[in-house]
Amino acid sequence: MLNVKRNIDVSKFYKLSAFLKRKSEGYKPEKAKVLTLDQIDKFLLEAPDKDFLMIKVVLIFGVAGACRGKKLHQLTISDVKK
Numbered sequence: 001m002l003n004v005k006r007n008i009d010v011s012k013f014y015k016l017s018a019f020l021k022r023k024s025e026g027y028k029p030e031k032a033k034v035l036t037l038d039q040i041d042k043f044l045l046e047a048p049d050k051d052f053l054m055i056k057v058v059l060i061f062g063v064a065g066a067c068r069g070k071k072l073h074q075l076t077i078s079d080v081k082k
Contacts, residue, residue, distance in 0.1 A: 062072055
């Protein structure tokens with residue numbers, strides 16, 4: 001992250017690298033939960049539009065457009081064409 005934003009090569013800081021490796025021992029990342037196609041269909045059909053319309057639209061854009069979270073976040077109304 002520092003390398004990208006501030007042009008700092010953190011690989012040269014050996015003590016920092018060793019410290020971060022020690023701190024990350026035993027860390028097990030959680031796998032992201034994934035919806036099945038049946039769950040997506042059920043949600044789109046059964047969830048009331050009154051409460052979930054925005055979430056449905058984002059879900060459709062994400063699935064149909066194969067968008068990642070960052071791209072969905074950057075999406076604007078002008079990006080949506082009729």
